[in-house]
Amino acid sequence: MSRGRRMCLIAAAVLCCAGPTRADQPLLADLTSHLIAITTGFTGTSVVLFGTIDGPGDVVAIVRGPEQDVVVRQKRHLAGIWINAHELAFAAVPSYYAVFSNRPLEQIASAGMRGLHQLGIGNLRLEPRDAGRPEGEISTFRNALIAEEQRQGLYAEQPNSVSFLGDRLFRANISFPANVPTGTYFVEVLLVRDGNVVTGQTTPLVVSEIGLNADLNEFALRSALLYGFAAVAGAALLGWLSSLPFRDA
Amino acid sequence: MGILDIYLPIAGVSLDIVGLFILGAAVGLLSGVFGVGGGFLLTPLLIFVGVPPAVAVASSANQLVGASVSGAMAHWRRGNLDFLMGALMLLGGFAGSGLGVWLFALLQREGHIEIVISLSYAALLTTLGALMLLESTRAWLRRRKPAASHRKLHQHSWLHGLPFKLRFRRSKLYISALLPILLGFAVGVLSAILGVGGGFVMVPAMIYLLGMPTAAVPGTSLFQIIFVSASVTILQAVANNTVDVVLALVLLVGGVVGAQIGTRWGARLRGEELRLLLALIVLAVAAKLVFDLTVRPDNLFSIAVEEP
Numbered sequence: 032m033s034r035g036r037r038m039c040l041i042a043a044a045v046l047c048c049a050g051p052t053r054a055d056q057p058l059l060a061d062l063t064s065h066l067i068a069i070t071t072g073f074t075g076t077s078v079v080l081f082g083t084i085d086g087p088g089d090v091v092a093i094v095r096g097p098e099q100d101v102v103v104r105q106k107r108h109l110a111g112i113w114i115n116a117h118e119l120a121f122a123a124v125p126s127y128y129a130v131f132s133n134r135p136l137e138q139i140a141s142a143g144m145r146g147l148h149q150l151g152i153g154n155l156r157l158e159p160r161d162a163g164r165p166e167g168e169i170s171t172f173r174n175a176l177i178a179e180e181q182r183q184g185l186y187a188e189q190p191n192s193v194s195f196l197g198d199r200l201f202r203a204n205i206s207f208p209a210n211v212p213t214g215t216y217f218v219e220v221l222l223v224r225d226g227n228v229v230t231g232q233t234t235p236l237v238v239s240e241i242g243l244n245a246d247l248n249e250f251a252l253r254s255a256l257l258y259g260f261a262a263v264a265g266a267a268l269l270g271w272l273s274s275l276p277f278r279d280a
Numbered sequence: 281m282g283i284l285d286i287y288l289p290i291a292g293v294s295l296d297i298v299g300l301f302i303l304g305a306a307v308g309l310l311s312g313v314f315g316v317g318g319g320f321l322l323t324p325l326l327i328f329v330g331v332p333p334a335v336a337v338a339s340s341a342n343q344l345v346g347a348s349v350s351g352a353m354a355h356w357r358r359g360n361l362d363f364l365m366g367a368l369m370l371l372g373g374f375a376g377s378g379l380g381v382w383l384f385a386l387l388q389r390e391g392h393i394e395i396v397i398s399l400s401y402a403a404l405l406t407t408l409g410a411l412m413l414l415e416s417t418r419a420w421l422r423r424r425k426p427a428a429s430h431r432k433l434h435q436h437s438w439l440h441g442l443p444f445k446l447r448f449r450r451s452k453l454y455i456s457a458l459l460p461i462l463l464g465f466a467v468g469v470l471s472a473i474l475g476v477g478g479g480f481v482m483v484p485a486m487i488y489l490l491g492m493p494t495a496a497v498p499g500t501s502l503f504q505i506i507f508v509s510a511s512v513t514i515l516q517a518v519a520n521n522t523v524d525v526v527l528a529l530v531l532l533v534g535g536v537v538g539a540q541i542g543t544r545w546g547a548r549l550r551g552e553e554l555r556l557l558l559a560l561i562v563l564a565v566a567a568k569l570v571f572d573l574t575v576r577p578d579n580l581f582s583i584a585v586e587e588p
Contacts, residue, residue, distance in 0.1 A: 073287045074294050100586040104391050112399070112573045113580075115391050120586065175581035182579075209287070209294040244289040251290060251521060259517030262342050262525045263510040266532055270349030273536035 057085045057230050060092075060220040065234070067207060068241035077206035078236070080131070080218060083199045088224040089132065089139040090193045090201050091150060094236070096127030096185070097214030100160060103172045103179075119172040122160040126212040128152065128186045131203045133193040140226050148221065148228060152177055152188055184208035213238050290524035291335040297530060303329070304343075304534025311347070311535070312542020313549070314558045317505065319344050319476035320408075322531070324401050324565050333394045335524050337384070338516035340475035342528035344509040347535050348477060348502045355499030362450035362496045366503040368457055369464030369482075373508040376468020381515040384473055388520060391584060398569055400474055405566035408480060412559035420552040451492045459490055464504060472512045477505035
């Protein structure tokens with residue numbers, strides 16, 4: 032925390048003194064790191080978002096993971112057991128979605144504005160892949176999807192997480208759980224003044240497996256057949272080796 | 281979080297490496313004590329600790345390759361292998377595991393794989409546990425009056441009227457080649473869907489249905505298990521991408537250590553009591569599975585990412 036804070040201050044100081052062309056931009060923001068490396072010991076991590084604004088206003092940061100299709104299934108009680116009976120597929124669902132702001136979103140922008148910029152989990156546009164399902168059913172499954180993502184720590188709303196140091200410098204701690212999906216993320220920082228989005232800036236953030244994990248995963252996906260043979264050979268070798276010390280037992 | 285978490289690349293979850301090692305050792309211990317493969321306990325236990333069921337099944341199969349090689353070496357050195365019988369069972373086994381992995385992929389796409397795995401295990405373990413409990417109690421009661429009855433090696437039935445008869449030298453049998461092929465096929469399907477070796481089905485079937493001499497059974501069934509679990513591992517890796525080698529190897533190292541300790545303990549305990557104990561363990565796992573299936577879950581909804 033303290034190291035992050037120090038880095039933030041140094042970086043902000045650099046930004047402030049970066050010359051006249053940069054200083055007159057209304058919003059400047061960056062991350063302490065643009066790469067989250069998932070190594071063998073990975074148990075989640077966080078990066079610090081920091082920046083500066085040119086006057087009073089609210090800062091909202093939206094972090095979005097790569098989009099994917101997600102199937103939501105509902106269990107029913109059938110013949111004594113609980114079994115998946117209904118399903119609904121949603122298209123282009125962000126694999127990670129978190130909103131950070133300096134105060135609750137309702138106080139920062141009107142409902143219309145929040146809907147327009149998809150500010151807040153409730154304003155995410157999650158649409159079924161196939162049209163024609165009744166609206167009540169869609170909203171049940173949509174709520175279930177959001178609840179499950181929140182339970183896994185992949186969707187979050189943190190209303191008081193952007194803190195100001197003085198009037199202009201701000202920082203926010205963006206944390207990711209161990210199960211964070213890999214891919215390219217986008218961190219969108221918005222400056223809101225009197226309920227209107229004045230300006231915005233988008234910064235990429237890459238979440239990627241690194242080292243042995245990445246090599247194994249790539250091996251398993253690219254050359255699955257060879258990976259299968261290698262897995263078998265490795266296990267057989269280990270099994271044979273372990274039988275040697277007990278040969279005469 | 282645990283003592284020393286390790287990120288499993290294919291499973292995509294972070295688990296305690298010491299816990300996994302102990303889990304492998306515990307199952308290895310059981311397999312050493314009782315002389316069973318232990319796959320039927322390993323897969324459900326992995327699911328209990330949070331490994332996705334599909335990854336648990338495929339990685340158990342991978343672990344099984346190593347565990348059976350380790351066990352088979354001892355039997356093969358003593359020549360306890362009916363190669364012809366093993367090869368025929370393997371022929372069926374390859375076909376069965378192919379069908380099993382295909383079924384597995386289909387069920388996974390439709391979202392029913394977890395329920396099929398749980399239901400199959402619940403049925404299998406309940407039956408197995410009940411049979412073992414019955415048998416071991418009866419044996420324990422019978423121990424005082426050992427009225428040794430003369431039993432024929434095997435009963436002759438319609439099974440022995442099937443065509444394509446072959447002579448099996450090592451087993452001193454003259455039976456249809458279809459029998460070992462069909463047995464191997466059934467075990468192959470089971471192996472692919474449940475991540476088990478199938479020894480607990482195969483061994484009784486080889487003794488009572490095929491009529492093989494007991495000495496040749498473990499070596500021959502391990503022969504079949506090695507190659508079928510290898511085939512399941514490769515097919516799962518290609519078709520479903522669910523083999524986690526890191527998980528399999530950690531379990532294997534634990535399993536090998538556990539099996540060696542277990543073999544020593546097993547020699548000191550009495551047979552019927554051992555089987556009674558195993559029956560109770562198997563029934564406890566079955567009870568947990570049945571409980572999870574029948575009690576209303578906290579969350580009725582689940583989500584799954586669709587692969588593009």
